[in-house]
Amino acid sequence: MDTVLFNFHDVTLILLSFECLLVAAILSISQPNRPLSTWFFVGFLICHSLMALHELVFWGKEFRLWMLDVSPNLFFLGSYAYYLDGPFLFLFVRALLYKDFALKRVDLLHLLPLALYAFLLVVAFYGLSAADKVQLIETQHIAYSSPFLYFDAASKYLRVGYALFGLALVWRYGLRLQDSVANINRQDLVWLKAMMLTILLLYCLDALLLTVKLHGLVTQNFNMDLLNDLGVSAYHLNFLAINVLVLLKFSRFDTVEAIDSETNSGQDTEDAMTAEWVQRIEQGMQDPAVYALPNISLDKLADALDIPARKLSQILKHHFDTNFYEFVNRRRIEVAKARLADPAFDHQSITDIFYDVGFNSKSVFNTFFKRMVGQTPSQYRETSRREPDGGKGIFQSH
CATH class of the missing domain: 1.20.1070 (Rhopdopsin 7-helix transmembrane proteins)
Known part of the structure; x- marks a missing residue:
């Protein structure tokens, strides 16, 4: 130079x-x-x-x-x-x-x-x-x-x-x-x-x-x-x-979705894991306005349930033995399973269903569904109606 x-x-x-x-x-x-x-x-x-x-x-x-x-x-x-x-x-x-x-x-x-x-x-x-x-x-x-x-x-x-x-x-x-x-x-x-x-x-x-x-x-x-x-x-x-x-x-x-840098480990876990907290979470997750929000986050769920975000994260980890991503999407999959198994929802395509339950990506929905259920959504729709439980899961709700 x-x-x-x-x-x-x-x-x-x-x-x-x-x-x-x-x-x-x-x-x-x-x-x-x-x-x-x-x-x-x-x-x-x-x-x-x-x-x-x-x-x-x-x-x-x-x-x-x-x-x-x-x-x-x-x-x-x-x-x-x-x-x-x-x-x-x-x-x-x-x-x-x-x-x-x-x-x-x-x-x-x-x-x-x-x-x-x-x-x-x-x-x-x-x-x-x-x-x-x-x-x-x-x-x-x-x-x-x-x-x-x-x-x-x-x-x-x-x-x-x-x-x-x-x-x-x-x-x-x-x-x-x-x-x-x-x-x-x-x-x-x-x-x-x-x-x-x-x-x-x-x-x-x-x-x-x-x-x-x-x-x-x-x-x-x-x-x-x-x-x-x-x-x-x-x-x-x-x-x-x-x-x-x-x-x-x-x-x-x-x-980019910013998150908290730290999560409380086990401190105050027993106080947080009361029947009232757990019941509030389970009842709140019955509401489609909660679990079906495409942009639902830990903070938004915590606000909807009136639970501090770190307490909620702690309960999910220690009581439900899962993280937020798995917890919400498991609920969505349960609702999707129920709809796929119910003839009343035959007018809905699989795409309509995964959007309705809160997923915004078909590939993510199919991957999560296959991992959780062991079948693709279309395979499950064909076979589940012969099952006596109608394909319902732990939440028992559409």
Whole structure:
């Protein structure tokens, strides 16, 4: 990048920086009642805008000289963002997936690596004379010197750690979603995992680049061709990943069902598991206005039954030995079984029935029905009318 002004790689970085700032500005001023997750996403975008500018100034000769004319003290301004985009990503995912998330004092620890890096720059760069700063930047000696290179590598490895923690959050969210939602949007979950895996790949590529640099520092033999190829690949993958992430922000993330981050384990279980609570749940689940809601959630069921959401989750787990997803859909299947077995519902197609009982996906209905009953809905409709119980289940209601 030292030979041509505004080459293809420069344009990629400029476009990325401008796009991130533009989207961050749009999100900041256009959305009323912006959730906390949006602000973390805005911070993440601003970081990537600064990082793109930093790469442009750090490796582009003409941009580097221009920055020296302005002030050498501004040269590393964008590098601080490498210590912030990981925390912003992690906090964005937490705030997006868990509705009870709130910032705590312990979250200030995310700023500790940034503070250490700032201290390093004060000692190793800002404390130097203006002439020494200019020489370090012009010769790019600082890019391959041990103090800076170690901290640069630490920032890249730290980002990999944040991406792994973010992926773990999404994975845990997917497992716990069944405790809170009856109709799970699998596509949102797939996109969330794909997003985190893509970002993890990007961060791993950056970490690999710094690993090669560290190897060159130890052996005093830097493979410049390999470093250039890895760096350029990271630029374009970053551009692609950010664009996908922005697209998902506007198309998918608003429909993500946030859940509680924690569920009480066994505390107060005996108090909650009274006959009154259990009876209220069983009676409430007889009402189609409750179980047949396509978007029924743990919170909505708790409101309908006038039971605290965490108490309800606890009762389902310890008394009914199931999670919310299984509990509601078992009830729906029981009603569907009764209708399929009843000649009075012959005028209804299987599609009409699964919509009426609350399912919004034929594949989910068929899969759940086959797992629970051992037959497909059409097979069950043909055979169940010969059974004396008419296909009714534990709730005994249509």
